[in-house]
Amino acid sequence: xxxxxxxxxxxxxxxxxxxxxxxxxxxxxxxxxxxxxxxxxxxxxxxxxxxxxxxxxxxxxxxxxxxxxxxxxxxxxxxxxxxxxxxxxxxxxxxxxxxxxxxxxxxxxxxxxxxxxxxxxxxxxxxxxxxxxxxxxxxxxxxxxxxxxxxxxxxxxxxxxxxxxxxxxxxxxxxxxxxxxxxxxxxxxxxxxxxxxxxxxxxxxxxxxxxxxxxxxxxxxxxxxxxxxxxxxxxxxxxxxxxxxxxxxxxxxxxxxxxxxxxxxxxxxxxxxxxxxxxxxxxxxxxxxxxxxxxxxxxxxxxxxxxxxxxxxxxxxxxxxxxxxxxxxxxxxxxxxxxxxxxxxx
Amino acid sequence: xxxxxxxxxxxxxxxxxxxxxxxxxxxxxxxxxxxxxxxxxxxxxxxxxxxxxxxxxxxxxxxxxxxxxxxxxxxxxxxxxxxxxxxxxxxxxxxxxxxxxxxxxxxxxxxxxxxxxxxxxxxxxxxxxxxxxxxxxxxxxxxxxxxxxxxxxxxxxxxxxxxxxxxxxxxxxxxxxxxxxxxxxxxxxxxxxxxxxxxxxxxxxxxxxxxxxxxxxxxxxxxxxxxxxxxxxxxxxxxxxxxxxxxxxxxxxxxxxxxxx
Numbered sequence: 001x002x003x004x005x006x007x008x009x010x011x012x013x014x015x016x017x018x019x020x021x022x023x024x025x026x027x028x029x030x031x032x033x034x035x036x037x038x039x040x041x042x043x044x045x046x047x048x049x050x051x052x053x054x055x056x057x058x059x060x061x062x063x064x065x066x067x068x069x070x071x072x073x074x075x076x077x078x079x080x081x082x083x084x085x086x087x088x089x090x091x092x093x094x095x096x097x098x099x100x101x102x103x104x105x106x107x108x109x110x111x112x113x114x115x116x117x118x119x120x121x122x123x124x125x126x127x128x129x130x131x132x133x134x135x136x137x138x139x140x141x142x143x144x145x146x147x148x149x150x151x152x153x154x155x156x157x158x159x160x161x162x163x164x165x166x167x168x169x170x171x172x173x174x175x176x177x178x179x180x181x182x183x184x185x186x187x188x189x190x191x192x193x194x195x196x197x198x199x200x201x202x203x204x205x206x207x208x209x210x211x212x213x214x215x216x217x218x219x220x221x222x223x224x225x226x227x228x229x230x231x232x233x234x235x236x237x238x239x240x241x242x243x244x245x246x247x248x249x250x251x252x253x254x255x256x257x258x259x260x261x262x263x264x265x266x267x268x269x270x271x272x273x274x275x276x277x278x279x280x281x282x283x284x285x286x287x288x289x290x291x292x293x294x295x296x297x298x299x300x301x302x303x304x305x306x307x308x309x310x311x312x313x314x315x316x317x318x319x320x321x322x323x324x325x326x327x328x329x330x331x332x333x334x335x336x337x338x339x340x341x342x343x344x345x346x
Numbered sequence: 347x348x349x350x351x352x353x354x355x356x357x358x359x360x361x362x363x364x365x366x367x368x369x370x371x372x373x374x375x376x377x378x379x380x381x382x383x384x385x386x387x388x389x390x391x392x393x394x395x396x397x398x399x400x401x402x403x404x405x406x407x408x409x410x411x412x413x414x415x416x417x418x419x420x421x422x423x424x425x426x427x428x429x430x431x432x433x434x435x436x437x438x439x440x441x442x443x444x445x446x447x448x449x450x451x452x453x454x455x456x457x458x459x460x461x462x463x464x465x466x467x468x469x470x471x472x473x474x475x476x477x478x479x480x481x482x483x484x485x486x487x488x489x490x491x492x493x494x495x496x497x498x499x500x501x502x503x504x505x506x507x508x509x510x511x512x513x514x515x516x517x518x519x520x521x522x523x524x525x526x527x528x529x530x531x532x533x534x535x536x537x538x539x540x541x542x543x544x545x546x547x548x549x550x551x552x553x554x555x556x557x558x559x560x561x562x563x564x565x566x567x568x569x570x571x572x573x574x575x576x577x578x579x580x581x582x583x584x585x586x587x588x589x590x591x592x593x594x595x596x597x598x599x600x601x602x603x604x605x606x607x
Contacts, residue, residue, distance in 0.1 A: 197415060336408065
């Protein structure tokens with residue numbers, strides 16, 4: 001299931017990768033757009049004509065909006081509601097428009113399913129980035145976010161990324177399905193939470209999925225991460241309070257001071273050593289996930305220093321309100337992540 | 347007559363197990379009805395806020411999900427085990443003082459109730475939903491742990507608003523409550539399966555009439571009796587058992603007191 005809005009230059013290639021999937025079992029592709037005027041509509045239409053051997057349908061969500069009045073304010077799920085209802089199979093994969101998959105992606109995802117698994121998600125690898133915002137986005141996704149997601153799923157709470165969610169509709173029905181999830185902006189986080197409440201596991205697929213970042217300005221980067229941060233803040237306020245302590249500079253400084261007080265080691269040297277080691281490990285992770293060329297990989301230290309420097313100002317900005325922009329919609333997050341009205345009360 | 351447990355916590359508050367795990371646990375032991383009663387704490391007090399931060403309470407955000415899972419699990423429990431699952435809450439007003447702390451169990455809820463309201467308003471709101479109201483562990487357990495004594499301090503004034511008072515809570519039997527002449531109920535206050543042994547309620551309804559409404563009516567009209575339950579099915583115990591032989595031998599001990607009603 002592909003909820004779509006607008007068309008960036010990479011949309012056609014991204015969507016086409018789904019038409020080319022190895023069919024491990026019979027599958028269908030369901031696309032959702034708000035109206036036929038949406039540029040994504042023409043792209044999908046052309047792809048369906050080109051790949052007529054693949055079972056694919058396109059739904060216009062506004063045409064049947066009245067039938068789905070029980071769906072909450074979440075714009076993505078409002079768009080998706082009809083195709084979700086009309087899907088032929090129990091097992092569904094909801095995947096964002098900027099995701100590009102390999103031929104065997106279904107095999108990779110389905111092989112993570114066990115009887116105790118409620119949902120399979122993937123770590124997101126940011127690739128094909130352009131502009132300062134795109135570069136920072138790639139650094140952010142391929143270092144902090146990938147690490148955070150892997151650790152969270154292994155040792156703490158389930159952390160689901162909406163870029164790729166595989167689950168059974170019969171499982172979702174047990175917790176109220178889209179009706180419940182659509183009350184929240186972070187439907188992905190809540191899907192993980194709901195599965196966890198059912199006593200089922202969230203699994204991370206064995207291979208990351210590629211998110212095609214494309215061109216982004218610094219403003220795009222900043223807005224997106226304010227949104228993500230505010231979602232984290234309302235859903236897991238305690239963890240958010242401690243987020244600054246996951247910043248390399250903060251924790252290296254604390255560690256350097258602690259070592260200095262215990263053994264007199266120079267603060268500056270320990271701080272520099274810790275930052276260098278941290279940066280080197282992030283660099284390795286970035287090279288493996290971003291699949292960038294030599295020159296872009298070489299620029300990583302600049303992007304990394306910039307991103308790490310932005311972490312605390314970003315955290316302060318996140319703290320200062322509960323309003324978020326989501327694809328042109330202005331939404332306000334209430335406590336627990338519930339969507340309220342469209343005005344930012346901050 | 348059916349065996350019941352009306353005070354159980356799940357992973358929606360401070361319980362260890364998920365609702366489906368609890369349903370399977372009780373269903374496989376032949377229980378006729380259970381109620382999941384997760385904590386619903388005040389939103390304005392420090393302790394209530396701490397509970398919300400630590401995800402140890404139901405909130406307006408999680409309550410609809412809680413009801414949905416209870417609805418689907420009630421359906422499964424009925425089909426798979428012939429067991430009735432009732433949606434409940436434990437309204438939790440905690441204070442540093444035991445005499446200002448009160449826990450109220452509501453059985454058969456369908457709406458979110460604000461724990462910040464006065465006790466009278468909370469009870470009124472629960473009653474308006476058709477819920478049964480129970481004063482949870484109203485007297486001291488005699489142990490060094492948090493006590494909730496406020497409701498007992500005001501029992502004459504609040505008695506008309508409660509359908510029942512807990513006379514047994516887990517392994518504790520409250521003689522003072524049993525002698526009071528108030529309507530009674532006994533439950534486990536279960537947070538993990540190892541706490542299973544202890545006081546339970548037999549509700550006197552026909553097995554064919556075990557719908558939630560009939561069970562709640564039976565509590566109101568006190569068609570109940572109480573039993574000290576010992577688990578017949580072994581549950582997973584720690585690998586290293588320091589006190590072998592200290593556990594129950596595994597039988598349903600039906601020796602105990604009948605309801606005072």
